[in-house]
Amino acid sequence: MKQPIGIFDSGYGGLTVFKEIQKKLPQYDYIYLGDNARCPYGIRSFETIYEYTKNCVSKLFEFNCSLIILACNTASAKALRSIQMHDLPEGKKVLGVIRPTTESINEYTKNGKVGILATEGTVLSNSYRIEINKFFPEIEVFQHACPLWVPLVESNEINSEAARIIIKKDIDQLLAQAEDIDTIVLACTHYPLLLPLIKECTPKNIRILTQGELVAEKLANYLQRHPEVEKNCSKNGTTLFYTTDQASDFERNAEVFFEKKVKAEHLLI
DSSP: OOOEEEEEEETTTHHHHHHHHHHOTTSEEEEEOGGGGGGOTTSHHHHHHHHHHHHHHHHHHHHSSSSSEEEOEEEEEEEETHHHHHHHHHOOEEOSHHHHHHTTGGGGGGSSSSEEEHHHHHOOOOOOHHHHHHOOOEEEEEEOOOOTTHHHHHTOTTTTTHHHHHHHHHHHHHHHHTOOEEEEEEOSTTTTHHHHHHHHOTTTTTTEEEEEHHHHHHHHHHHHHHHHHHTTTSSSSOOOEEEOHHHHHHHHHHHHHHOOOOOOEEEEO
């Protein structure tokens, strides 16, 4: 019986992570589910995000996914732990994107000062600071919420002058907390689409990390270390896309994030 790997996101951003996962591990079957009808998640309460995420994870379990990746920072920050504790059927696994991003941060920072750019929900959860300091208590973590960045991406304003002004202001506010930050993590899966402007507005000596490649590498390592999980993942190289909103809208917008055409189906949750 086919047991695909499930990839969940509140909308389109998770496609930037999924793109790298599929590139790294093309042999597996995948189902991507975007909860586009209820995004954005970043402004919602912990309780609401947990319920929405649990709904979608349950649907992926119904599709026989044996392993699910929450390719959404807000869901990883606000719902992952509760789902792992209370909502996992026997033999199923749900993983997030925060731990894979944080557990190797010491490989990138030279002076131990790391900046986090994220949604309000992720910053308020303090998940990145907690996780980084769990692994590396000596690293200082500085956070800044960028509430306008996801709307910029969603409205396809990624190259506009307005976007450049907004991004410059947010980066300046982060660096005002510590001007010697040497590594910045883009802790939202939408943000890679703004990378050209982010680089333009960031001092050249600062390393900017996106999550896709980090998560894909860590997933490959996880599957190697957990053969009991890996053996349950089917390998036919197939991919299905579902959205809780209009399939035609998803197909049009997903191409920007996934960098290839997709065919999607509407899913009622």
